[in-house]
Amino acid sequence: MLFNIESHQHDKPVGRIRKQNETLIIRAAEVEFAERGFAGASMSAIAQRAGLPKANIHYYFKNKMGLYIAVLSNIIDIWDASLSxxxxxxxxxxxxxxxxxxxxxxxxxxxxxxxxxxxxxxxxxxxxxxxxxxxxxxxxxxxxxxxxxxxxxxxxxxxxxxxxxxxxxxxxxxxxxxxxxxxxxxxxxxxxxxxxxxxxxxxxxxxxxxxxxxx
Incomplete structure (x- = not known):
């Protein structure tokens, strides 16, 4: 819909790896935001949950708000696609x-x-x-x-x-x-x-x- 996660070329190895990492980070962020809310969540904790260096999290998502929006965007895209x-x-x-x-x-x-x-x-x-x-x-x-x-x-x-x-x-x-x-x-x-x-x-x-x- 309106704030989709950036799409990538999934037929290329780099695109597949990027998508895999984004998915891993988003799923870790879901746990963190669900348990602690936006205010209590931290990029460091999300990186720890994802098993990735914090720098990697910032490579894909500039800040906590960007990652939060990505979590919302991901579930909305999943819901909307089946109805569309x-x-x-x-x-x-x-x-x-x-x-x-x-x-x-x-x-x-x-x-x-x-x-x-x-x-x-x-x-x-x-x-x-x-x-x-x-x-x-x-x-x-x-x-x-x-x-x-x-x-x-x-x-x-x-x-x-x-x-x-x-x-x-x-x-x-x-x-x-x-x-x-x-x-x-x-x-x-x-x-x-x-x-x-x-x-x-x-x-x-x-x-x-x-x-x-x-x-």
């Missing part, structure tokens, strides 16, 4: 279940990044002003337009697409942002693979029937 592929020619009975399964998978794999994003939003998203600009609205309007075409074609019921998307986002991301509560309710240390699979299938059943895509 929707077209009016798609069958929602096929693409929506897959989208929900992907979002649940992301909730499990990128739980820390999701929590960092949620904390940023709750605090007012002061570091995401550039992201939530008119371009974001245009991107979201384009996604909503696909759902409206599905309504016109009789593929789903005449619901409000915006709120359908908000519901999918909130229910799927709940399994990362509130995983501690879920684990406590299930009397487990943390939700397991079967819990995530059951969550996905339950959400698919309810959402698909609710929007009329499950006949």
């Amino acid at each position: 592929d929707f077209t009016e020619d798609d069958d929602p009975s096929e693409v929506l279940p897959e989208y929900i399964r992907q979002k649940i998978a992301f909730a499990r794999e990128y739980s820390l990044a999701s929590r960092i994003f949620a904390a940023e939003i709750i605090s007012g998203a002061n570091n995401m002003k550039a992201y939530f600009s008119d371009n974001y609205h245009l991107w979201f309007a384009g996604r909503v337009a696909v759902f409206r075409k599905w309504i016109e074609q009789g593929k789903i019921d005449a619901i409000t697409p915006e709120h359908l998307l908000f519901m999918i986002w909130s229910t799927t991301q709940h399994y990362s942002d509130f995983s501690v509560q879920i684990a406590a309710a299930l009397n487990k240390k943390e939700p397991d693979e079967q819990d995530y699979a059951a969550a996905a299938e339950t959400l698919i059943h309810v959402i698909m029937k609710g929007c009329g895509a499950l006949k």
Whole structure:
């Protein structure tokens, strides 16, 4: 979307190594920011978590804010990519279940990044002003337009697409942002693979029937 991590030529060895190091640093930063928040996190601690010299961290990311934005950008790009592929020619009975399964998978794999994003939003998203600009609205309007075409074609019921998307986002991301509560309710240390699979299938059943895509 608006503040993507710089792309590189992945077919070249240098590009692959750079991408690998960036990914390693971002995943280490996720742990640090999730545990200590932006104010408490340090580049030295992130370097230690990544097992790299601090100078290497600064080579890829100039400062802590740049790395923080990269963490947010990474999870947003992952979320948005799966939704951006929707077209009016798609069958929602096929693409929506897959989208929900992907979002649940992301909730499990990128739980820390999701929590960092949620904390940023709750605090007012002061570091995401550039992201939530008119371009974001245009991107979201384009996604909503696909759902409206599905309504016109009789593929789903005449619901409000915006709120359908908000519901999918909130229910799927709940399994990362509130995983501690879920684990406590299930009397487990943390939700397991079967819990995530059951969550996905339950959400698919309810959402698909609710929007009329499950006949």
